Amino acid sequence: MRQVGGEYLQEEGRLRGARPRVKAVIYPFDLDYGLAPGSGVFEHTAYGGEPGKLALEEGYFTTGSWTSPVMQTFSPNLDQGISSWESQAGYMDTRVYLRSAVSAAQVANAPYLSLTSAGEFPLAPYFQVKVVFQQTIRTWAVDSPEEADTFTAYAVNQAPEAGYESYNADGAFPGYVTKLYFEGRLTLAEKEILDPGQVRVELAQDFREVRSGDHVLVMDNRQGQWLSGSGNFYFLGGAWEGKKLALCHGWELPNGTVEWLLIYQGMLEKVAGMAHGWGDRHQVQLESQDWIASRLDRLIGVPSPEGQRRPFMRGPYRSRGELLQTIPAQVTNPVKVGSGSATLKLLGTYRGEVSQNYLLEAENTGEIGAASFRWSTNQGQSWQGSGLATAGPENPVELEEGLAVYWEAGVGNDLVAGDRWTFTAEPVVYQYQIYGAPFESITTVYLNQEETQDGVEADKDTGIILVTGRSAQVEARVVKDVTTHPVDIMADLLEEVDLSQTMHQDSFDLAKSLTANYAIGVCFENLTASQALREILQRCLYDLWLDFGEIKIRAYLGED
Template identity: 55%
Template sequence: MRLASGEFLQEEMLLRGARPRVKAVLFPFDLDYGLGPGSGIFEHTQYGGEPGKLVLEEGVSSGSWTSPVMQTLSPALDTVVPVWDDQSSSGAKVYLRGAATPDQVSGASYTELLPLEASPLWPSFQVRVEFPAAGGSVSGLSFEGRLTIPESELISPGEVRVDLARDFSGLTSGRHILRLDNREAQWLPGGRNFSLLGLPFEEKRLILYHGFELPNGQVEWLPLYQGALTRLGNMTDGWQERHRVEVETEDWITHCLNRRLGAPAPEGERRPFMRGVYRARGELVQVTDPAVSAPARSGSGSAVLTVLGEYRGAVDTDFLLQITTSGEVGAATFSWSINNGQSWEKEGLTCGGADKPVTLSQGLAVFWQPGSGSDLVAGDRFTFTARAPVYHYRLAGAPFAAITTVYLNDEAVWEGVTAEPETGDIMVTGRSAQVSARVVKDNTTHPVDIMLDVLSEVGLKEAVNQESFDLAKSLTPEYAVGVCFENIPASQALREILRRTLYDLWVDFGEIKIRAYLGEE
């Protein structure tokens, strides 16, 4: 029989007499802390013009802002997690104080907060931001409230079971049911004691922690499960009923991976998720019809030129008609050119009237109407421009860094083509076609970076094990891909990338990890 090590015995002694504990926390709840123009006390500071931005006035070395006394709307919120970005690196400090009622807040002491670290929250609270040095500014300042469900209300923590395939090919949603006491109707929506009164509970999350309370009262909590709140169900609150409710959740990572990537805007505009270099197909959005400008005349003749027909040419063309022999309409002659007289398409044609129009080319014909004096004099010149139709196509996903090649019916063509990377518009003069283009969305081409962007897009940035992603990228520096995903689940987008690369992607106790396959196994 092996003897237990000293470390094992020490650990066993720590847990002797420990009491198992369970903690359930609902979040996030956005807290309004009162930052806005004219709200609160500004001391050499000013509102930055956008939510969460506060700046120190120029020419001063320090300043502060103190919020009005605010309320959480629900006394059940007991924890706050602040977030902000100190853009100036000036050492801005954020403080919080609170009390049970608004009139008690002024007598409470401020506590300094740290970004992303939880602190106690009271029903009434006040925020203070201090800038100890010149040039100070913060942006993105926000406060996330969290609700810890009283342990006395936990009837059953339920079972946690989440199954995910390593490459997400068999993604199934794990579910969890937390049974709570509802004796005071605190989980009855619309009730006076509703724990979430005044707070939206859509898109909220539940975290379950397990821990042991040591004899000295210390508790070490270990997060076991995180889920998205889907419904409050099986509620009983009647006579001789057990006054309970079930809080149903769906595994958070699965919930996020089922979100649509590249979904269209509410008004229907296409917004594909694109990275790197990709060949995108254009959609015809408008056609500018062919047109002919009003003829211009130079010379002493009085006849007026009229152009008939619809231009069928593929390029814009400048027409020149020059009178070669003087005379009246029906007797004078002319020649016409499309290169300003450097060469002539036809010469010696009779200048016909309305009853005898003269055909030129590409569907156009002309005739003259007699004037009040001499109709046509040798040397008179008539000019007009025929413009070809323009077909306007649009590539979804703009703006682009560049549009490098345009394809008409799968043939690379630039003649008669104009492309605008900023808007994704492609104009083709003279003909319609199946249009596609090779576009550069950005310089994000490494598949690890693209997968990180996919996860961030659906709200899973905090679940990423950054160390494993950095290692996978460093081991495959030559990898480069381009992607375009439109209105598909994020899990499917990840699967498409994984099929074309040598990576393993999996979830390990709420963390998304990745590993590059290098052929060792």
């Protein structure tokens, strides 16, 4: 849309002689422009391996291009288009062109229009796209300053200071264009607009109440333009579901041009009230919901299609962990060193909180029940118990933490003095998940509200916390990222629901500069965007409101 100029404001103020105008546009309709392997004419270029990516061939070239086949919009009613792309062409200048005509045969004779990213252009039913890479600078190395010409860049030793200066072109080599996208738009005939409808959006400044601004646009249907089986059907070759409706108000200026002011954007929800029979009013109603209100009703922090929780997080936050699984305590099989024939058996479940190595040693030679043993947890440096009688399965000997042992007799002497058995007991491990990973860091872990690092392992990349030896209510203070200013977080929330283009950037920049020291952390899960914004606004004292399709913000600094 064009910016409102002084002529528009002057004409709007006139009480007589002014001619009001109205324009309704339905969009977006994705246009297939034919970029694919082997499609079109490639000159020193190639398909980039993903939709919308065109890359230069490997090597050094001063120019490259791709020309698409002649493509069809599949709806003869699309009359406007918008293009966008991102250039990483390095030393190349990137230009995108388009030409269109009412028939495929006429496209070749139509002139190319030079496009701008995010710019509008007129569109006919058949079109062709051309992308051109053109070298704008050249660079090479020379051995001495005398070899340089006016185009050469070179480095000179900065002695007695150390070092050299070096430069390179921006972008990636050999260069490419990515996210190349074309969108068609349908402008409804102004003479067919019977009633532009009323525009209403109710939104409190703290976003505590959002009422959808439902809108009804009444259109003429005398030619069957809105009958899906008609050859005049507006959406011939396309679908209206999920499309937006933009309504613009304007005044025709004395020089014949019209300055348009966008006053409403909505999401089409229903084509209703259709009448096209004898004696009926030949009209149809396009029912839509205000675009901003509908997007603010979207949930953020929703689970993935597989059910994985994905909260919306920014900055530091204290989150509660969810128990994923319990890894049972384990005890290794005893390893024996000695000549006795008895076999050591273990009973019970280890209840300790740390990993523990055990050593059992026969103190004398004899049969089970007659021989004695001692046991240690530090490789025999000291003994937890000694002079203990060995026993069979009917009377096992308890050690500690739920473990007990007994022996099974063998052939010959069951135990010989100095026989040793070693085994290791591993405690139970509880695995908890802090959702929202990866994180910048996990600074603190709390078990039952108490800060601790004992027996705790935390992985910031996965959000997994392992607690060894005991179960507890687990919480962790995590840092999601460095975004902590509430204005930046609100901007991210709006971007999350595709409303970043509706932000009045100057007001957001001013609000942030006036509250530069503000810092918060947030975690929102299965919450509408409007509710999330309200939570921030109530705590940080900002006003956020809508003004003719723009979201504006103001910091409250104590003024009346």
